[in-house]
Amino acid sequence: MITQQRVLATQIPGPRSVQMQQRKLAAVADGVGTGLPVYVEAAEGGIVRDVDGNQLIDFGSGIAVTSVGNRNQRVMDAVTAQVQDFTHTCFMVTPYEEYLEVCEALAEVTPGDHAKKSALFNSGAEAVENAVKIARHATGRSAVVAFDHGYHGRTNLTMALTAKNMPYKDGFGPFAGEVYRAPMAYPYRWLTGEKQCADEAFDAFTSMVHAQVGEQNCAAVILEPIQGEGGFIVPPAGWTRRVADWCREHGILFVADEVQSGFCRTGDWFASDHEGVVPDLMTTAKGIAGGMPLAAVTGRAELMDAVHGGGLGGTYGGNPVACAAALASIETMREEDLAGRAREIEAVLVPRLQALADSTGVIGEVRGRGAMIAIELVSDLDLKTPAPQLAAAVNAACHERGLVTLTCGTYGNVFRFLPPLTIGDDLLAEGLDILEEAFAQALR
The missing domain is CATH 3.90.1150.10 (Aspartate Aminotransferase, domain 1)
Structure with missing residues (x-):
């Protein structure tokens, strides 16, 4: 102690x-x-x-x-018990129940009452990268739109999505293509003032997609409901929902990156819950497993199932010890x-x-x-x-x-x-x- x-x-x-x-x-x-x-x-x-x-x-x-x-006592007990059973088989080779239970728990706690499925990975960057893969495969489109001040990871694709150069991107290019960036609704720093931020930022976003991308070419828009590394930027009330609704009107998938804001951090299970936003796909990591490396993409079942068999996965994704920790963490969040x-x-x-x-x-x-x-x-x-x-x-x-x-x-x-x-x-x-x-x- x-x-x-x-x-x-x-x-x-x-x-x-x-x-x-x-x-x-x-x-x-x-x-x-x-x-x-x-x-x-x-x-x-x-x-x-x-x-x-x-x-x-x-x-x-x-x-x-x-x-x-x-x-955390629940996490320690769960990890200890799982280590005594087995530490790894690779879910894609010989699966195990702990992976299933985490996916079932995610379907329960993430926003929306529609049918959902998940795939498990190791890090937030992996989850984001796979969300983009799923979105492109499901829509048959290639372009992805991210936002100023956003942070999505350190892999080549997620560096392309990330806005800040130093230290995340400097000298590591060229980056993945078909990634576009829109102005973020940043009330404190919006040039014409906070009152104009919501409408002007939304108009700037939709105009950029229309002019530079073409709605018909856009697979996904990815947004942190509260931006993390960019400075905990909270967009104006209702703005995120407007973006999500506009995406749905144009057949564009709305991806909520909840890697930093998820799992009770913002006073709800997810930051998306605060305004009743139901993402098509959601990425999670960080708080999911009490310190063990685990991440997930959770989304509408028909989207998650659009990818061919073997198209998603990884050797360590959904490791059984990390899954046991996640189940204990989710139980703690709920019980306490x-x-x-x-x-x-x-x-x-x-x-x-x-x-x-x-x-x-x-x-x-x-x-x-x-x-x-x-x-x-x-x-x-x-x-x-x-x-x-x-x-x-x-x-x-x-x-x-x-x-x-x-x-x-x-x-x-x-x-x-x-x-x-x-x-x-x-x-x-x-x-x-x-x-x-x-x-x-x-x-x-």
Whole structure:
């Protein structure tokens, strides 16, 4: 058991972590970055303990992965039992019930009451890539439309879908073709103002598809209902549904990328649920399996069945141990009402962050939903000038005080808050205290 309290036994990072970081630099490719070079030996709930005995408050959840908390008892029990039975056979060679059960659970919890089927993979990028494959095969069309500020992965196709160049795309081209990009409805930064954002962004999207792609050539439109790496951008109310409805009118598949926003993170099972959006295809990963690598594409049965036998799959996709973890995670979310807990976390975070915005004058917007909340830092409130250097300074000050924080955003000026949904209110409050101290230090 790890006590749910912050402990600073050494400076951050401590001597053993510093030593391990030197080993990392010698043995691991430089392209694999490290945001906070403390080396973890154990974690539980909302606390991460490093090799020097420091206990850090976790506001990142491994980028929205350990939503049910590290060392979740149901997950540990399920994984232990499955490992004792078998660890791998490859579902495409000799299948097993755990894969079936995950697909059945996904059909139950994802939006819509239509017949659904799923295919399981290893990562969010794999899920997105396969969703595009399914959409192209089912429609007989080739073009795919994504949005500014969107992030969909690091494979060649998903880099093409991803908007931000550095560090995700720089020097890795040429990228997959027949990918087009539309303006995102980003209310805070819409040039003519937030009131005009919904209509103008929708018109810009539909005009772009009509002029540059042709509706009849478009297989799919892929959208994160709340954009993740791009800065937790929440489109105006009703906008996502408008996009989905327009797609349906033109025989274009609407793909919701819920890799970061799914599984109770936003206060619903999925961010799409908030506005009653029913995607044709949905991609999930991250929070699905309590830290084990698993991803899925879930969609209308007739679309999922459009692909020929053998056209989908992979050696490790739907690994039985990961499937066992997913079933335990979904049970935990349901039994402990973690969607409700996400809304409680929002009720703690947003007032404190708004007060911080009022007192510092460098936070342009507090936004998000549930336990997926962000603040955008600017050097000028009127001009909305991005302040990435300030974000980096605050981030570093949080780290040295024992708070795991993450930045994001196209301009590198957004703080995202993704605590485990099982984190206690005391740790939330202490983490916000630390954040305030970090701002005071960075602004001095």
